[in-house]
Amino acid sequence: MSDRYSHTSVGAARLNVYVQGQGFPILALHGHPGSGRSLSVFTNHLSKHYQTIAPDLRGYGQSRVNGNFDMTDHLIDLEALLDRLQIEKCLLLGWSLGGILAMELALRLPQRVTGMILVATAARPYGNHPPVTWQDNLYTGVAALLNFINPSWQWNIETFGKRSLFRYLIQQHTPTAYSYIAQEAVPAYLQTSANASRALYTALRAGYDRLKDLEQIHCPSLVLAGVQDRHITVESSLETARYLKNSQWQCYPNTAHLFPWEIPQQVLNDIDRWLEDHPQVINS
Template sequence: MAANLHVHIQGQGFPILGLHGHPGSGQSLSVFTNHLSKRYKTIAPDLRGYGKSRFHGNFTMQAHLTDLEALLDRLQIEKCLVLGWSLGGILAMELALRLPQRITGLILVATAARPRGNHPPITWQDNFYTGVAGLVNCIRPSWRWNIETFGKRSLFRYLIQQHTPTAYKYIATAAVPAYLQTSAAATRALYTALRLGYNRLSDLEQIDCPSLVLAGAQDRHITSESSLETAQHLQNSQWQCYPNTAHLFPWEIPQQVLSDIDCWLAKHPQVISSQ
């Protein structure tokens, strides 16, 4: 049975469905939706067990697809472009496989059909510095002293490479609230799928809509190599890798990323057309 997802809707025009990562929420995609909603209708749901889409009990990753198909039906969206970040990118590809006639194109951010990471072991010091850095950053976002003293020693150093005020602003306003609202059931669903060895590479040839695949060169959570592998298996894809960035690269270099998305959309007008 589908869950009734909480959804953030902005703008008018051709619909773009935005899918967040783990942990995350629809608000985590504001870096994209605030820009794209000036020309399109952006729809950014909180996935089941995330944000304000509360759900009691366990579920599998397939439940997210059931929820998203029901959401498109509820909003009477026949066709849409899908932008997915991390876990959201995996769900975007799954939707394109499940609903090929409804998905006009894919923007895949820091994601892969066979996700692989190279994250170092996490120590208690990592967790301590991350907790302090996150708390102080929520109270005083982008405070340089906190960034230099705690931020660069915390797990943030594996999520971003450029410790800029802009990146820390997004961490304070989007990442920390999303982390606190992510349910244990959502975490279990994701890690169960990963332990089973999630791999959809061989099925990507079935996706023929245009795809833009974006990666951070120093991504430790989903490596740029695995993103490139995904792009190479998609029939109609463009791949771009940003140097000196990591998993949260849209928060590190937002203007560059948005500019590249705009250029790709201009080159592929069919992905924002209902015809």
């Protein structure tokens, strides 16, 4: 990422990290808002055969820092984490912001990245989210609170959930999706710092675009997207897949930005199949 953002942090932050399983390491990077725990849909499954490493990024979860920072600091932190855990090579899995950081790491540390699984992300991200009304915010607050108290309560889903901003994050209002929202999305949202939000939105307002640099990435990539994603559109994800030299594209109908929580088994099956077809990314 560009160095034009001002640095106010010095050195790497020691990230809180959740490590599961044994075997070839998979570094799993969450989105915004998010935390290492919000990737359990991936890590609980993949850790049966591999070692999953899911950090709380700087300013998220339990990785608390003081002062402003920029997006480049995340890369410094992640490189330091790999060094601390003595990981020479790893596969990257990134969701949304985590996918952007995965591509940045692959550009920064090509010799250490064996492959990428990119989820609901893009190297030139753009969205088509409608304007947010006060009713949207009201319904979202009520839906989130009731869902946190009583996860997957069907009355709440029908009465408030489908009228809330959740309707842009998911298309399939299933008990499974609402369970993930209650257990992982809400706590992650509450633990996301203002500095983390500022760092992300500063980069986006500056017109983040790494498409032309993707030709430098040679490792295999799996790019996954939801057709109705309003936060990072399916078109921008497809554009990224086309610029990557060695990528496989998978698009899921009737899903949105949180599609791994809508259709978890289908997504995990596709990831397993890709790993079987690309053994070099986990045997390097």
